[in-house]
Amino acid sequence: MPEHPSDGSSDRRDFLRNAGLGGLSLGMMFDKLSNPYKTEQELEFITQKVGRDSKPSDLKITDMRVATLVGVPFSSPIIRIDTNQGLVGWGEVRDGASANYALMLKSRLLGKNPCNVEKIFKEIKQFGNHSRAAGGVCGVEMALWDLAGKAYNVPAYQLLGGKYRDFIRLYADTPEANTYEGFAENMKKRRDQGYTFLKMDFGIGMLADQPGMLVNASNWSVKRQWDDRESGKLGNYANTKHPFTRIQVTKKGLDKLVEHVGKVRDIVGYDTPLAADHFGHFDVNTAIQIGEAMEPFRLAWLEDLVPWFYTDQWKQISDAIETPTLTGEDIFLKEEFIKLIDAKAIDMIHPDLASSGGLLETKKIGDYAEEKGIPMAMHFAGSPISMMANVHCAAATENFVALEHHGVDVTGWEDIVTGLKPIADKGFVRVPEKPGLGVELNEDVAKKFLKKGATWFAPTDTWNTKDSADREWS
Missing domain, CATH: 3.30.390.10 (Enolase-like, N-terminal domain)
Structure with missing residues (x-):
């Protein structure tokens, strides 16, 4: 039947359909017949918190x-x-x-x-x-x-199923220093900043060039674990997988590592979890020897002792030592995590959300590990935008332990975004309640970090x- 705007039926029908307010719509419909202005006021009041910026x-x-x-x-x-x-x-x-x-x-x-x-x-x-x-x-x-x-x-966490926690615990790298006195001062700085979970770097790089510490290291660029531009006599150390360097640590070298970690533990104390980062490129036997030597210090985990894809070697290491083992920052998608978890090859997983598949895939990874009784720490080394993606995922994942923060000492890091200030507060991040990731890029500050020669x-x-x-x- 054709509609006649003059009789008001079209107006009433459109109003009911668009407002979608059930019984309230009926009441306002009759109000509209007697007082259209009053109805507009009622509708504006009822929907005042409804976002109108997007369909x-x-x-x-x-x-x-x-x-x-x-x-x-x-x-x-x-x-x-x-x-x-x-x-x-x-x-x-x-x-x-x-x-x-x-x-x-x-x-x-x-x-x-x-x-x-x-x-x-x-x-x-x-x-x-x-x-x-x-x-x-x-x-x-x-x-x-x-x-x-x-x-x-x-907020993004709500789209992932809701949150388990309001605050995300951060762990911070231990600042390097030339002396243990300098290291102690840096650790005091971290404690004053409120960090309750720390990670340190130690490995065979600190033993290089010291006589009697390493076997078969002189022809490798052992100090260049991350620099793939230098090729030594035996090849490029940074790109040679751990078992193929045939580098070994001597008893003297192990004693030096024990001395170093012992001093660090004395500075940090035993109330604070202390994890250990990458160690260098050596085989599974040396990994076990280092792991056994570290057991008195109750480290939170030993990270990336061998490449993540050597599942059998990870299991061999994990079965041989008491300190928790951890890997995963370079794994893409859940399938490879599942292999490690099902093989009981590692004690903890360590996805980097910017490599593992993003928010939802990382939550799926965490959920699978949680069902198997495996905790999840999260690797991160980027800007506040990626951090907030990690924060929402961590909030929505039950077995989360701590999130890495590599930008603690970068001046102006928190000002790269707006919407959450401070971001890190006494070693924790409050989960944002704003829509999406909860922050916006602060272009004036971010431009100061723009890569030379790059366009905005x-x-x-x-x-x-x-x-x-x-x-x-x-």
């Missing part, structure tokens, strides 16, 4: 751009995803990775609704891989959750066109 079902991605920051503490490409409704989503490619890992995904994102996070993730995860190669996929996933939270006006969110139209078939099956 989630109509939200579409229109653009993606990047700006690479350095010194935060390393290099971190920041992703900005724009939409047709003016909402902006922030993400971050993992430290040390190329922005191109993200940009090549742009043609797969344009026109899509960012609220369909898992669907989009399943479409783009084929373009990620372990370590930094996952940076683009994970950075985009962060930005999608930021957009979805803003569209629905809820320049147009990326060259990445707009998809030029391949992506289906993984026939």
